[in-house]
Amino acid sequence: MKPASRAFKTNARKALANEPLQRALGGIKHGFVANRAKARAALPEFDRLRDEARAVKEHTLAHLDLYLEEYEAKVIEAGGQVHWAPSADDARETILKICRNAGARTVTKGKSMVGEEIAINAHLEAAGIKAVETDLGEYLIQIRGEPPSHIIAPAIHLTMDQVEADFRNIHKDLPPERILDEPGQLVAEARAVLRDGFLAADVGITGANLLIAETGSSVIVTNEGNGDLTQCLPRVHIVIASIEKAVPTLEDANTILRVLARSATGQECSTYTTYSTGPKRPGDPDGPEEFHVVLLDNGRTEMLGGEFHDMLRCIRCGACMNHCPVYGAVGGHAYGWVYPGPMGAVLTPSLIGIDEAGHLPNASTFCGRCEAVCPMRIPLPKLMRHWRMREYEEGNTPAGYKLGLKLWAFAARRPKLYHALTGLGAPLLARFGKRRGRFRSLPLAGGWTRHRDLPAPQGKTFQQLWRAREKTP
Amino acid sequence: MAKNKTPENKPHVGLFVTCLVDLIRPSIGFASVKLLQQAGCRVGVPQAQTCCGQPAYNSGDRPDARALALQTLSAFEDFDYVVAPSGSCAGMLKHHYPELLGDDPGTAGRARAFADKVHELVSFLVDIRGVTKVRARHDGAVTYHDSCAGLRELGVKAQPRQLLESVEGLTLQEMEDAEVCCGFGGTFSVKYPAVSNAIVEKKTANIAAGDARCLLAGDLGCLMNMAGKLSREGKDIEVRHVAEVLAGMDDDPAIGEKQS
Incomplete structure (x- = not known):
């Protein structure tokens, strides 16, 4: 998708005025946040598990080449094929070729953020292949023509009323008088409609939460079971995964799965945890005839060992955005690309460039709650700050802002000058603000006073008063 | 000690x-x-x-x-x-x-x-100094906002509450989401004023929902943000740094309050 991250401020303003969105975002606190807290409290060793999960991933990243090659060898041994895709373009072309070779007209899709990253649906549709999203949330945004607004709950921005209206609009062949008041009724309708898609599909595409090197298995965690139907029913199964999903062993995968579901939805484990190893073997009751894995790099090897290396530990649980005050205020679409919230603020500039995504690492209060809840202990505020430094070094900090910063720093680096200036300024401001004790508006402070009053200074500065006090015996 | x-x-x-x-x-x-x-x-x-x-x-x-x-x-x-x-x-x-x-x-x-x-x-x-109580008096209920850096970078959480409990006449009433950011974020508040405002609105709603008519915190930046929003919303809540109350120096007009 074409990034709209440059318009973050406009996007944010629209989001703040969007009432259904605000209602939908209000639910996160009592859902994801409360559930994670409960899950965490119920597992005393949770923080120790986080350390273990982090260590697993760090070890893997330090030997990523070896584990990916081991994974590839095991996939081939199991009868599957591995395709290395350095760029999004390569991944799209590879997938299209596999689909064409399979003579595919319809493709079902399990939920995949990498699929969103490479915009695979648009590419397939342009080639005349119908792509059907089978995750309920993904299905909802597909029929609306929207990108996901959350990495694990892509349609979290929608309310029930909106979904009902969309279903009535799209599912024209169903009786108009049917009742769609409750979540269960909406789910049942989607299930019935999607069933045809599952049966018609020639190829199923899923993502992967983990790639296990020792067995050549890929793992998906889902709650709807759609992923299993996507990968079992069609003749061809394509796994699309980015390279940092690798882990050495099954045991390691379990360590990560234990923190993943708890951090994401507060479940001990997801309803379905599905391991896929190669195509259907003789005697297997079901499974695909062909099994392909497309391994996407798309800038990730550039991150290895660099400033943003830590970001490669991300397991896409979404806890950072669930706990982010900025995400909670504006939702995911304001971020303007595939990955929103704190993890997106770090990852998006790596993938589409800091000139395109400069707002994202800046639009953070650095409250640190994302880092506090991250199961992989990714120092997200620090990484956002690295982007701000990169931006500053490359001269991309907005000119007016930079000038203000420079003037302030010039004074702050000269304590005598600084105290002379503040010693004049504070009493003066105090005199103007004395009547109310605060300013309702102030030149150059419009960003502040548009929304809130600015408390006035008390009078002299602390330094002035302290020096005066020291002089009096 | x-x-x-x-x-x-x-x-x-x-x-x-x-x-x-x-x-x-x-x-x-x-x-x-x-x-x-x-x-x-x-x-x-x-x-x-x-x-x-x-x-x-x-x-x-x-x-x-x-x-x-x-x-x-x-x-x-x-x-x-x-x-x-x-x-x-x-x-x-x-x-x-x-x-x-x-x-x-x-x-x-x-x-x-x-x-x-x-x-x-x-x-x-x-x-470090082993202080367990202070000599101060403050009548009425207060609520305490945990500023982000103090809470998450330095582990400041129990200490202010412990000392506040020793203040005569004071009762501490916790607000909902005391640990959630007030939206100040330093330069964030002026770089993204609309988003900052949306965040502080939630904070002032939580503050006003309780019975406490006094808000305390340990960071003046956050306090100015919350005080400025509360007064703009016409909510009559006294806002002070926790040190003022602990030191028994809460006679000055509160943050953003007019000088008497």
């Missing part, structure tokens, strides 16, 4: 005033001095301090942030402790100076030694 009796043995504490307290609300500085002296410390206030450098650091301006870090370091190096009435500034001195100055062997060791001496005011009183 290891209070040393003779002046020579009293620990020498350098007060890092913070630029906001210096400029906007010196009474917080004096409340800090009083609390530190009550806890058996000698207090000094170097004149060569200005700002901890966060506006530069968080805007990506590493050179200026580094220069300010060195300036602060030099001004405070001779003290036994460095104490700030702000979790945000103390966090900068304690955690971010070593990062800023760590790439130069000439400054890395100094920054680490300095960081060991840095504390946020209230946690210093409780954790």
